[in-house]
Every structure is written in structure tokens, then in C-alpha cells.
Amino acid sequence: MKVKVTEECISCGACVDICPEVFFLGDDGFAHVREDQAAKPELADKIREASAACPTEAIPIEE
Numbered sequence: 445m446k447v448k449v450t451e452e453c454i455s456c457g458a459c460v461d462i463c464p465e466v467f468f469l470g471d472d473g474f475a476h477v478r479e480d481q482a483a484k485p486e487l488a489d490k491i492r493e494a495s496a497a498c499p500t501e502a503i504p505i506e507e
């Protein structure tokens with residue numbers, strides 16, 4: 445699975461609450477992806493959940 449955070453991010457923190465293994469708020473205040481964690485199959489469902497919960501659809505996923 446490939447996942448990223450786009451510039452649509454409004455720093456709400458929802459993705460970090462749902463899947464802190466993969467998403468974190470950077471020094472710039474916006475969400476970022478830990479690529480090594482995002483590659484783990486066992487986290488795929490949580491990544492999908494975080495993507496669905498993002499209010500600005502800033503977390504596109506490539507399966």
C-alpha cells in the first residue's frame with residue numbers, strides 16, 4: 445500500500461489519533477507518513493480508517 449498526505453491537510457490530527465504508528469504531525473504542523481510503517485500489511489486497515497476519517501480527503505491511498 446502506498447499512502448501520502450497532500451497539501452489539503454488542515455492539521456486536525458484525526459489521522460494521528462487513529463493510526464499513530466503511521467501518521468505524525470511534523471514541525472510544520474501538518475501530518476506526515478512514516479514510510480517504513482506504512483508498508484506493514486497489519487496496519488493497512490488502520491491506514492484506510494485514517495484516510496476515510498480525514499475531513500479534507502488529504503490521505504490518498506494506492507492499494
Ligand code: SF4
Pocket residue numbers: 449452453454455456457458459460474475494497498499500501502503
Ligand atoms: Fe491532516 Fe487529514 Fe490528518 Fe487531519 S486527518 S491531520 S487534515 S491528513
